[in-house]
Amino acid sequence: MAETESQLAAVQAKLGAKVIETLHPQGDDVVLLDRGGLRESFRLLKQDFDFDFLSDITAVDYWQEREPRFEVVYQIFSRARRARLRIRVPVPENDPAVESLVPLWRGASFLEREVWDLFGIRFIDHPDLRRVLLYDEFVGHPLRKDYPVNLTQPRVPERTVNGTFVDERSRNKLLRLKKSLGSKL
């Protein structure tokens, strides 16, 4: 365990005031980081501590439990030292945004899009921040704790894409359906 404690201490020494707190639950190394200059912090971790692999980006919504409300959670590890590190970044409700890590790891793109999609946390400088699992017309961010689990969203009309081949038979079928179901569709 001495090695991991020294890892946490070294990270704290390197990042200085950006570290809010270091924790060591269940043998994991956890660092709470300030969101200011987040990409620079990760660049230092990647460069000086050999944390070359990003495992995962996710978020947790501590609605009415904690202040600030959100936490973006990063799992990184070093292949050479075989050490994992978890970075938690508190994000307030009134300005849910953190810096994007796409310049460091291009794989962060999909993961950050998912967090935006499900939590509504924006990633600054993300090249293509669209919804990924849900559709564009979806209203709200379903993994927020204040999103009701049984809420249904209205059906969206068929999107016309330029140059798309449209099968008239299916369109007629859809028209018939719309006529028979009326406003329910």
Added chain:
Amino acid sequence: MKAESKELPAEIMELQMGPSHPATHGTIKFNLKLEGEKVLDCDVEVGFLHRGFDKSCEQATWTQVIPYTDRLNYASSLINNVGYALAVEKLIGAETPPRCQYIRVIISELARIYDHLTCCGMASSELGAITAGFYMIEAREMITRIVEGLTGARLTVTYVRIGGVKHDLPHDFAENVLSTFTKIRKLLDDCDRLLSRNRIFLDRLSNVGVISQETALSYCLTGPLLRATGVNYDVRKAFPYLVYDQLDFEVPIGSRGDNYDRFICRIREIEQSMQIVEQALANLPVGPVWIDDPRFVLPEKEKVYGSIEGLMHHFKIIMEGIHVPPGETYFAVEGGNGELGFYVVSDGSGRPYRLRVRPPCFIAMGAFHEMIKGYMVADIVPTFGMVNMIGGECDR
């Protein structure tokens, strides 16, 4: 035909492939930008199978989540079970008895064989090697029979519990597995003879979907996709869990990062997994398969129906769920497609506060445009086949 239209138009065509395309197994849409048949860019649209796994898990008790995890990567549901149980046990601070750990290793490897056989079999049948595909699916069916004999279900197994496994192995399990492995090895030999010198098969896979080591690392790829580029990263070796550090096995590594290396990595991993199962069966210790902790383990049925204390104990665990201490943890296992991680947050109640799965094939689909850029439309089929995108896990 007009005389002046000899030159073919060179404009860029946008083509939408999917969401339900006969040549790609899985519901996914590729928005392609094509120049002739060459893929210039590919925007992958996922999420057609999104059913709110995370949100559903927050409504269920810790034990009720296990059936949900079956439906993530349904080609290796046993690994999902094991990974989830290990993550929750890490939060509890419990360590299962040795026999349980060996059983979990055995079922994980059986699921890995199943996963790789699915991937390789489907990919080869999509390339026209129907015979080899059916041989592998026959081998897969034998694994399914073993899993069915063990758990009672073919795909949605729900075999692992927090703190143990549902029940011990059946008495004829070891001989069943060993005789099945003899048959699988024979089938794989046949597949090898059918495929390894087959010109069409090799040409469709070699130097297609190439991704460099740096790109693979930058895109957070894991599993056979990463190992095919020559990076030696396997969670079983890098962060050993269960009893993998006591077992002797190799991690097959490719060099070129193309589809052929991915295929070979998977085929060689099947052999390694079979060796792991054989070793684990030979060293299988006797003893209990559950931890000895009434807070997390259901009482025996005799106690439930024979005493009021047992009935209350049973009722409390079923209705309230087990009480996992507050905290958060991340635990990763090596799934069929790569690092399968579970990030678990507990607030001390009977239900997970937050449960996040690191889905390896979702991340792989994030890098798909990088693999297919510059190749032909037809190359999407083998490349997508070797990614082994499983909708249940990718879209959750």
